[in-house]
Amino acid sequence: MPELPEVEVVRRGLARWMIGSTIDQVEVLHPRPVRRHEAGIDDFVQRLAGVTVLDAVRRGKFLWLNLDSGEALLAHLGMSGQLLLEEPDAPDEKHLRVRLGLRGGSGRELRFVDQRMFGGLAVVEMVKTPDGGPGGLGGVPSDGEIPVGLPGEPVGEGPVEGEYAAEEALIPVPVAHIARDALDPLLDVDLLAARLRRRETGLKRALLDQTLISGIGNIYADEALWRAKLHYSRPTEKLNRPTLNRLLDDVRNVMREALAQGGTSFDSLYVDVNGQSGYFERGLDAYGREGEACHRCGTQIRRESFMNRSSFFCPKCQPTPRNGR
DNA sequence: ATAACGCCCTGTGTGC
DNA sequence: TGCACACAGGGCGTTA
Numbered sequence: 526m527p528e529l530p531e532v533e534v535v536r537r538g539l540a541r542w543m544i545g546s547t548i549d550q551v552e553v554l555h556p557r558p559v560r561r562h563e564a565g566i567d568d569f570v571q572r573l574a575g576v577t578v579l580d581a582v583r584r585g586k587f588l589w590l591n592l593d594s595g596e597a598l599l600a601h602l603g604m605s606g607q608l609l610l611e612e613p614d615a616p617d618e619k620h621l622r623v624r625l626g627l628r629g630g631s632g633r634e635l636r637f638v639d640q641r642m643f644g645g646l647a648v649v650e651m652v653k654t655p656d657g658g659p660g661g662l663g664g665v666p667s668d669g670e671i672p673v674g675l676p677g678e679p680v681g682e683g684p685v686e687g688e689y690a691a692e693e694a695l696i697p698v699p700v701a702h703i704a705r706d707a708l709d710p711l712l713d714v715d716l717l718a719a720r721l722r723r724r725e726t727g728l729k730r731a732l733l734d735q736t737l738i739s740g741i742g743n744i745y746a747d748e749a750l751w752r753a754k755l756h757y758s759r760p761t762e763k764l765n766r767p768t769l770n771r772l773l774d775d776v777r778n779v780m781r782e783a784l785a786q787g788g789t790s791f792d793s794l795y796v797d798v799n800g801q802s803g804y805f806e807r808g809l810d811a812y813g814r815e816g817e818a819c820h821r822c823g824t825q826i827r828r829e830s831f832m833n834r835s836s837f838f839c840p841k842c843q844p845t846p847r848n849g850r
Numbered sequence: 851a852t853a854a855c856g857c858c859c860t861g862t863g864t865g866c
Numbered sequence: 867t868g869c870a871c872a873c874a875g876g877g878c879g880t881t882a
Contacts, residue, residue, distance in 0.1 A: 526875065602876095603875085604860095604876070642859055643859065725852080735876085735877080743876090832875090833855080
């Protein structure tokens, strides 16, 4: 299940192999992965024909190719999506959904392969955002600071020198409501802390809420909470700043380690852009370890049903709060 | 307004 | 053997 590190691995592959390529053929083999392109399949095909890829950018788990038409090809991998660059004569994958023929680049074609089809592709318009564009790893230049905030929220001091041009501070419309991600150097932790204080919810729900902080999914949420020794249902409004800082450090560290490994793979559904399966060799401390010994204290890891999915935690290191959510 | 629930989708594994 | 069902879960529409 691709989360931020896995999507970033894919982004890097796309940036390396696709920038400068022109899309000259589009084939949609299944309608569902294109469902978020509201104007329909024919329009999707038409908008991609003849456009050239300028850049590959990511925020959280969303990934997009900036196109010379001014639009973007937006991708979300969902649970089982893959973007593969394959030789055109390579046999079709069983779950091949969309094929993009390319010229002027690597000579390969881009394939969107997705078994469960929670993910998808769409050609979307770009919009200016108040938080200064995609930022983060591989985004537009992010060495300048711009007031960070979501629409309608208070913004700190005004623009400081070094900001990049407003024209570059564009983000796909469907991504505009997503917060900066955990590895984005422009993530506004003060703002995040303020929003967490106002929230009446549990810590893991907040970590999974992509409008607060993006890129974290079920696996990295459990891993980071285990490292921080925090229970998933702890109320967010009582989280003090040092604890939040430690938790964010743990989120970043677990993601950086995964990134260094080239992404994680747990059920071999995830494959990177070149078809190589990534694997988090170091393994996991909490996720999927029900009944196994905690790597810190030896207590059996527990699994609880939560938000229609599973939460794994050590009942000793991460004691259940009295008023948990 | 916020918070939480339910649905989508397919393949795999398990139990009867 | 075959069937039913639980499970994996991100995002979004709906409900409370």
